[in-house]
Amino acid sequence: MKLIGTTSSPYVRKVRIVMAEKKLDYQFEIDNVWAADAAASPASPLGKVPRLQIEGHESPLFDSRVIVEYLDTLSPVGKLLPPSGRERADVKTWEALADGLLDAGVLARLEATWPGRSEGERSQAWIDRQMGKVDASLQAMAKALGDKPFCCGIHMSLADIATGCALGWLEFRFPELSWRDDHPNLARLADKLAQRPSFKDTLPA
Structure with missing residues (x-):
């Protein structure tokens, strides 16, 4: 592949x-x-x-x-998605939330930095709207995570991978955001995931 x-x-x-x-x-x-x-x-x-x-x-x-x-269908090693039912839907919902946070963050960053726009063409209102979605997503994640060790219970799943990637990208592209202080449970999850070789070997650059 x-x-x-x-x-x-x-x-x-x-x-x-x-x-x-x-x-x-x-x-x-x-x-x-x-x-x-x-x-x-x-x-x-x-x-x-x-x-x-x-x-x-x-x-x-x-x-x-x-x-x-x-x-996830190619190997039985480390199954990341439940086979069916509500458990699978919960993991996919976490993934959709994490990807939605990223979609909004990417749109905000492009509005602010894309060289195809002049300064006069950029919309701060649009940037603020997208960053509002980022903030709302972080709040929803923190509430859903609560005090659980992982997003969907006691084992790592695709929900955690998607969330970890979203949080890592925020640190990479928006280091000024205070999500770690605002949502310490998300910070703990991000730090735990960051210790895994799969996360260490794929740091954004």
Whole structure:
């Protein structure tokens, strides 16, 4: 398998961590979709990463949620998703919340930094709206986590990987945010996950 992405993308990091936890072998190919000469292609119609190219299949898988769900079926090692029912839905809801936080954060950062906009074209109101979603997501995460050791109980799951990637990206791109002070239970979870080799080996850069 070949994973196509960047080392700074939290969505790509989520897939890389799942690969590591599942002990799956793959090649990692860098593709900066924000480069000036980058363009959509048949292999990447949305112009996004990650993409997973599977030997024997012409079309890659894309969207991190699709990819990690597929990867969890490839090996019984370290199952990250419950097979069905409410437990599975709870894990996927955590993943959706973490990815939604990232979506909002990415939109805010692009509005503030994308070179395709001039200073006069940037909207602080839009940035504030997106950062409001980030704050609301952090509050929802902290409330749902409570005093549990992991997002969905006593074992690590995809919920924790997605959440850890979201929190790590916030530290990487928005170091000025005080989420650690505001939500110490999320900080404890992030610190615990950061000790795992899969997280250590995939730090954003």
